[in-house]
Amino acid sequence: MIGSGSGGNGGGSGMSSSQHSPTSARAGGSKKRNRSIAGFGEGSPGSGDDEDEGEDVDGKRRMPARATSAGNKRGKFNLLTAYLGGQLRCDVVQDPFSSCSRCVRLRLGCKIESNFKRVGKRSKNAEMEREIVELRRQLASQSAQTSPIQLSHTPSSPGLIKAENGTLFQNQAQQDQYMGNHEAVASLLDLRQGHDGSGAYGNNVNGSTAGYKTLGAVSLGPARVAELFSYFWTYYHPWLPILDPERPPDHYLELSELLFWTIISVAARRYPPDTNLLSTLSPEMSNLIWSRVGRVPQSYHIVKAMCLLCTWPLPTSSTSTDATLMVAGVMMHVAMHFGLHRPSHAQDFTKFKVELREENLLDRVKTWAACNIVAQSVATGYGQPPSTLYDWTLEPDPSKESSYRLPDELETRLRIEKFCDKVTKSLYSNRMDPVGLTGDDQRTPTISLLVREWEDLDLELGQNISSYNKVVLLAALFHLRLSVFFDGPETSNYRQELLALYFSTSRFLRALWSMDSATKWTSLPYATGYILQMTVAAGFTLLKLLNSFFATHIDFEDGKRLFTNAIIMIRKISVQTNDLPSRLAEVLSQMWRGSVGGGYRERTSNPLAMTKGEMDGTLQLKVRCRMSMSLVFDSVWRWREEFQAKGHGNLDSAVKNPTNPESAAESSASSTADPSLSSNLPMTSFAPNALSLTPGPAFHGAQPMEANYEVFDPLSWHLDGFIDFPYPSFAGIDGSLGGVA
Secondary structure (H helix, E strand, C coil), rough: EEEECCCCCCCCCCCHHHCCCHHHHHHHHHHHHHHHHHHHCCCCCCCHHHCCCEECCCCCCCCCCCCCCCCCCCCCCCCHHHHHHHCCCCCCCECCCCHHHHHHHHCCCCCCCCCCCCCHHHHHHHHHHHHHHHHHHHHHHHHHHHHCCCCCECCCCCCEEEEECCEEEEHHHHCCCCCHHHHHHHHHHHHCCCCCCCCCHHHECCEEEEEEEEHHHHEEEEHHHHHHHHHHHHHHHHHHCCCCCCCHHHHHHHHHHHHHHHHHHHHHHCHHHHHCCHHHHHHHHHHHHHHHHHHHCCCCCCHHHHHHHHHHCCCCCCCHHHHHHHHHHHHHHHHHCCCCCCCCHHHHHEEEECCCCCHHHHHHHHHHHEEEHHHHHHHHHHHCCCCCCCCCCHHCCCCCHHHHHCCCHHHHHHHHHHHHHHHHHHHCCCCCCCCCCCHHHHHHHHHHCCCCCCCCHHHHHHHHHCCCHHHHHHHHCCCCCCHHHHHHCCCCHHHHHHHHHHHHHHHHHHHHHHHHHHCCCCCHHHHHHHHHHHHHHHHHHHHHHCCCCHHHHHHHHHHHHHHHHHHHHHHHHHHCCCCCHHHHHHHHHHHHHHHHHHHHHHHHHHHHHHHHHHCCCCHCCCCCCCCHHEEEEEHHHHHHHHCCCCCCHHHHHCCCCCCCCCCCCCCCCCCCCCCCHHHCCCCCCCCCCCCCCCCCCCCCHHHHHHCCCCHHHHHHHHHHHHCCCCCCCCCCCCCCCCCCC
């Protein structure tokens, strides 16, 4: 029976005089302790502990009554009341219901609940007290660690404080952006769980506490959230404009928690006020992604979050832990689950009534277009078949209503990705070939038609195309030209095709460098994962061409400068020490230094060889199943075989001491450390005409990633020995493996 206090027998029974004797009092106290030990009297609303030995309504002190034993025939316990721990006689009548005499006497509400469960108040309070003590201990320890440091304000950085040893700390205003231990202690001490809306802390709603946004171990204040969103709109949004910059951060939190934290994590990639934020957010974001995708999503706005995550993936050291391709596939299926491919028929994909306004319809169309753009770029960059669906919704048609018309920037990008899709399906989707390659007799005319189509697209887009889309357009041409590596020296116009590949590589790299220069070196650090992958492919392309017979047909010094700039740009895109971009840049540097010394000088020392330029099979690929990206995977396989397997390529130590490809030293481990080759490069350290590896120092505080990874784990089986590939014509004329020797 709830609400019944102890201290007397129920039913208004009177007390005998013996109950006031010392002997009776001691007996009652002993019985009370026995009940507590048995678990009946601890913290129960009806126990004797809650009313200080019992107090009648007239204020007089009453001694606890002796509990009636099971064998006592004076009365009968109500079973429910006895279970609840009161162990009081109850004369309640349930049918028809009549309140017991004790509740009537004490003016209490008489209520019987079958599902009532005892709450151990004492143990609960003891646990909370232990937590408070632990939090106070942590707070005191933290204060003791920071108090001895003498701080002085830095005029150039009002948001930071600089210690005498040069270490940067956040000042109190910056620290207040985060919810520290003292706030946790204060909120724990306030057992009312918040101050009625007027205090600093309120009830937790969607991971926020009075403006604080919390995800796992990360808590951000309103000012910090606003600043991160500002970073996103300024530096990342132009690459993929699918969101509305006019909307406040709370709007995106209401739409989707995953979308909100994805924007935060993307902005944290280059966030000087807190360079550790990304490393702290990454594991929390991984858990959030799969927890949201694991449950059937209930809002299509989660698709926007996956678009951003595929465009700027979380940093990783290995392709085996890179889930971008999987997220892209889930993204497309979730989009179709919500009917984004049929935006005007959303009612057909839900049991709830849907009323679409014009802005809602346009948002669904934009999201569906972004899904296909991202899915296509991910497939191209990873060398996999695309999962795109270019249907009627994405076809340009002037007769369509305005709700179906994409913004110009998004429409241009969609047309470029459609061209990439046509290249992939035309050259790498032959059902009659084991690896999907188009036949040798059909490849050359197909490439000619595709080149003409690209030229028409370039002419149609004209000069109004943005610098971002111009780079993507040149990357599409580069994607097309990479197919020449599947040809052999016996192919007609082989030299001309290689020359076209070299020119397309050069145009792509120069456009990327020029865009970064035009924006005062604030574009490349925020580039997408697709741009990174195409830059890596361009670096490996130059590496192969400059160490083959083709080197005699081009300006070697100009090609060398382009290659050096490619490594600079890859390292600029890197966001953490030992992440995949920094490791790939190190592979390029090691392969260059291991090949250019003997290969090119030996050829140039023989004038006859220079004039002849005899073609051979050194440009053939062993890895041929990754479409245009087969070059990258093939080059990494050769690096494993020729460097790492022989103990000459240790990336774990090399990424901490980056190799300078212009140095003549034998290995990065033996060379002098060059701090200018760090992976985390500031945007202001590159001069427009810089053609050497002289970037500025790294961002302070960048957290290194785990170093116990290979670059491409899916290719680790190559290290088991020499592999006989089932592809013909990959050996050189002299029977060697060819490539970078």
